[in-house]
Each structure stands twice: as structure tokens, then as C-alpha cells.
Amino acid sequence: MLELLGNNSWVVDKVLVATWETIYMVLISTVLSYLFGLPLGIILVTTAKNHIMENKGLNRVLGSIVNAARSIPFIIFLILLIPLTRFVVGTPIGTVASIVPLTIAAIPFVARMVETSLKEIEWGLVEAAVSMGANNSQVVSKVLLPEAMPSLLLGIAITAINLVGYSAMAGIVGGGGLGTLAYYYGYQRYEDTVMWITVIVLIILVQGVQMLGDNLAGKIANKRR
């Protein structure tokens, strides 16, 4: 690969910068999407029928919003959210600006992932806690979240991987990172090398995130066995 690059050392610089931008976007938007998506997922689970905070109305409303948001393709999200992004960040273009649509698109996804993880917890564990006099927040923080931890970690990995893909899409409309690099040099200037390097870096990133997730989840699950 180095040979392929030849004396094009500017490519290396560009790729390094773009990779960092992608990691930065993905990292921040993963964190932010969990900041909102985790509580949302918890509410989706606990307000469901027969759960600790059963609330049919709230559950249905939130469920519908999440479903609606999830049915909008990301590329449409990007365009729809331009005014909001401009308002929050000041500009719809660049790495920081991309974080807004990435985060907002990921929130409903995260909510469903969290919901799925928490639903797997045996109901008997919740009941045991309730029978000891636990309140709702104790049930969530001491039973649901710790018990679901391996599954939640895998969910984070999947979310981050999705966001790597989304960030590349955002890059095409000026979002920065590897997507922008591939688009400018690969598509507009026919620099195949840059295109391929981008692809390889993306593969490595995704593999890395997945391995990290599997590893952490596996370690925790093993300890409990």
C-alpha cells in the first residue's frame, strides 16, 4: 500500500486527518445519542404493559415517534435537519455540524436497541427487586441496566458501526471525515487510490469497533457464567 502511495505523502496526511474526523464524529454522536436514546429506551420498556411504570398513552406516543423517525432515510434526515444544524452549530457544513443529524438519526435506533436489550431480562428479577421494596429507579439502575450490560455493549458497537456508515454519507454533503475524502478525491477527481484507502480504513474501523464490543461483552458475560 505504501508503494501504491509512492511520493503522494499528502494522501497519508489527508487520510489521517479524515480518519480522525470520522472517529471524532462517530464518538461524539454515539455518546450524545445514548444520552437521549438510553433514557428513551428505558421509558419504552418500563411504560409497557405490566411493567414497573405502565403508561399506555406515553408508551404509544413515544413508540410512534420512534417508529416514524426510524422510517426516515438518513439522507433525508440530513436535508431535513439543515435548519436545526445551522441554528445549533452556526453552519450546516463540517465535522461538528454533522454531529447533529448523526445524533438525531441515531437516537430512535438506540432507543429500540436499548429496549430490546432490557426486554431480555427475566421478569422474575424485576419482581424480586420490587418484592424487596425497590423503587423504579433502583429497578432500572440495579437490575435492568447491570443485567443487560453485555447486550447493551453490543448495542453500542452496532450503533457506532452504523454511525460510521452514516458519517460517510454525511461526508458526501460536506460533513468532513472519510466520506468527504472519498467523494472529493475518489469520485470527483478519479483518484482511485484514495477511494480504496478510504474503504480499507473504514473496514478497519468497523472491525475494530465490533471487536472491542464483542470483547467487552464477552468478558462480562464470561465472568457471570
Place this chain on the structure above:
Amino acid sequence: MIEIKNLSKIYATAGQQVLALDDVSLAVKKGEVFGIIGLSGAGKSTLIRCINMLEKPTQGSITVDGREITSLGMGELRFARQKIGMIFQQFNLLSSRTVFDNVMFPLEIAQVPRAEANKRVQELLELVGLTDKAGMHPGQLSGGQKQRVGIARALANGPKLLLSDEATSALDPQTTRSILKLLKDINRQLNLTILLITHDMNVIKEVCDRVAVISNSRIVEIGDVLDVFSNPQTSTSRSFVNAVINHEVPAELLHSSTERNGETTTRLIRVSFIGASAGQPLISSMVRRYNVDVNIIYGNIDRIKDTPFGNLTLEIIGHPQLLQEAFDYLRGQGLEIEVLTNA
């Protein structure tokens, strides 16, 4: 300790209504081990779950230790629940925590200061004999050990009442016995009232002082375990008792024992005895006094708590007049005689 009055519970599911408890009234005394037995679907779990309001009663009231559970606000109820321990068939231990931290869990809920809680957990682990397993995760324990953790956890906040929902149903007979012994021990040591439900009459026999038989959502019989065993009043109770103690006499015996032979008559009787008389040689003194012959067909002696109890099926051969006197003699000694055949 527990006073249940006119408790009814109706489950409403998808257009269907299930009457799970029908006007149940029950009183459990302080310090006793009270058993509730019934077939699957009879309403046992519903009843025990109403006591800590895991199920909300449709009607009726439940008082635990002088407080009407059914009328408490949410905060008060949570506080009351801290003083009602519960153990489960499936143990329901947290896999995310070690044995030690599982026992710590209810203390965290009750916000007991850390140092005090640590000490308490140590004591509890000692009580249930799991000190050496403190650092393990539940997945590494056997069923019996898991239930010991469950018991330690249930006792953490010093409850006055322990509810047990089929706590031994997932265990083998030997482990069941050791868990029941532990329950009995803590009942005595801590003067803890225990309400347990089961479908196994052996469990009732081993640990309970009193028993209620529940059938089709209603309590059909209630009494001292010994009384219910020796003299079950309903067919449900009888079938439970028979599952443990064989009262039935094979049909062919009933026929073969009816013949008459000259001066003597043969009768098949069942002698039931409870308590001290089981230790006395009554049968042999009857044989001597009334000059009858005795053939032991079937016998069963058991212990309920510390009282021997059982029955003997005897073939007695002798002069009809003397036979009658012999039976009266046994009755006079406090035995219960049932004549199974009449020649």
C-alpha cells in the same frame, strides 16, 4: 402475623376473566410455619403474591404485622416490603452480582450504611453456610446453594415474615430437605413467621405447623398439619395425604379377607395412630388379651415434626365377640379403627 379477609382476585385478560382467588380468609400466627398446598392453577401463587402486593387484590384486605398492606401508599408499601422477605422457585438472583453483592442488594435498597451492611451480609452468609462462596457468581452455584443465597437475601433486612413461592420445587429431594431444614432453623432461631406454598405434601409434612388446602381458588380445609394428615376432610386433602401416605387398601385384599371359617371370623381393619400410642405395644397386648391372631398387611409410620403418626392395615382373626371387644380396647387406647371388611 397475617390476616387475610375475604380476599378475591380476578385476572382480566383479553376479554376473559379468571377468578384466581374466591373469598379467601386466613390467619397466620406469629412464629408459625404455615403451608398452603394445592394443585397447579389453584391460586397459590396469586395468594402469596397478594400478601406483598405483587398482585393487587380485586377485593378484600390483608394485614401484615398489624399494618393493612392493601391500603398503603406506594412509599409506605415499599417500606413494608423491606420487612417481608420472599424466596422464589427460580431463585431470581442477579447474575451481574456476586453472591456477596446479591445479599447486599436489599440492604442497598433500604440504604443501610455500607459498613453495617457489609457486616450483616457476612453474618447472613454464615447463617446459610456460604461464606466460602461469597465472591462467586450465581451461575457457578448449584440449585441448593442458589436458594441459600435467596434465603440470605430475603433475610437481609430482618423481616418478620418470609414468603416462599415453591422455593424447593426446582430442587432434588435431598437438597429440598436441607433447604427445608434451613427454613425450620431460621424459623426457630429468628422467630420468623414463614408462609410457604407448595404442591408437595412432603414439604408440608417436614416443616409446617398448620396447612391450608386450596382448590379451585378457594380454601377448602385448614388446620394443624397432624390433623389434616390423620383425618383429611376433603377429597383434595385426601389425595394430597395419600400421595405421601398410602391409605388405600388394594381391592383384592378386601375380597380375600371376607371368608368365615367355623368359629372364627376374619376382619380387615385399619388402625391409625398419632403421637405417644405409636410407641406402645398395643397390638401385642390386644393379641394376648383377646386371643386373636393378627396378620400385618401393610404399615406405615411417619413423623410430622416430632410426632410419630401412621397407620397399620391388619387382618384380625378371632371369635366375633372377642374381635368386637378387641376393637373397643384399641379405641379405648386412643387409636382410630376403621373396619374395612365385614364378614
